[in-house]
Amino acid sequence: MRNEMIGAVVRRAIEHPEFRRRLVEDPKDALTSHGFALESNEMAEIERISATLGDAPDDVETKLVQLAEAYGIHRH
Numbered sequence: 001m002r003n004e005m006i007g008a009v010v011r012r013a014i015e016h017p018e019f020r021r022r023l024v025e026d027p028k029d030a031l032t033s034h035g036f037a038l039e040s041n042e043m044a045e046i047e048r049i050s051a052t053l054g055d056a057p058d059d060v061e062t063k064l065v066q067l068a069e070a071y072g073i074h075r076h
Helices: 001-013 017-023 027-031 040-053 057-070
Strands: none
Touching: 001 017, 001 040, 001 057, 017 027, 017 040, 017 057, 027 040, 040 057
16 A cells, blocks of 8 residues: 555656645645645655655656656556
């Protein structure tokens, strides 16, 4: 279930730039406002991912696609 939830968050970040921006700025608020209810270990993983996205703003979409593939999500 963990990979599915994280994959869903990553997919949303790929598809919605505003969510992606909010995810980098305030992961908990972004997730709550989009209806995600994550367990603490999932939240910790999202916060880690969010921090890495903020480090390379020019490369965010590329990183998200790589993360999506790592979590079994493939873009169509």
